[in-house]
Amino acid sequence: MFLRKNRNAKTGRTHLAIVQGYRSADGKNRHKTVQKIGFLDVLEKEYEDPIAHFTQIAKQMTAEHEEKTRPVTLTLSTQDSLPVGTNNRKNFGHVAISKLYHELELDYFINNRRRYTKTAYNHNAIFKLLVYQRLLQPSSKKKTFEQKQRFFDILDFSLDDLYRSLNFFTKFKDEMLLGLHKRITTLYRRDTSLVYYAVTNLLLRN
16 A cells, blocks of 8 residues: 555645555556545644655555455364363354455444554454344344454454444444445445335324
């Protein structure tokens, strides 16, 4: 990923965005915008050197992406055995959900916003757990947290962290839903020319 600087010939203003290169199905090199940052003249009021700052952010995002996508090698021994009474059951059903989660770029959406917070825990890891458990075995947030070791993802956070993260998700809820709609329309060609809206009828009695 790298920092792209687009200068508008008419206004003279420069817009910054973090862009990722990729190879398309037809073998051509293409680029997609991962994060729109803003106009340089506005950012200069907040950052001493916006170019250097967001160039470093782009490098960090690249490192995180490479770490997440690097191949993993597992070594198993046929001589090893688990102690009697050990419960290391893991849920593998969330792999299909994880594929959709990343196709819809929910990880990009959350990580791009959480990096500006001062929290030590990972909002993206918490949101993945909430999504996985809601689809596989709906339960309370406390019960969801108690089941987190069943998943293969690294979910290193506390129950308090989970509750604290809810304000973050609420803050970006509308923006996330709009992003999901656009992503689904792009990937799966959703047709919104005809939309059904379900309404629950309530009967109130004195």
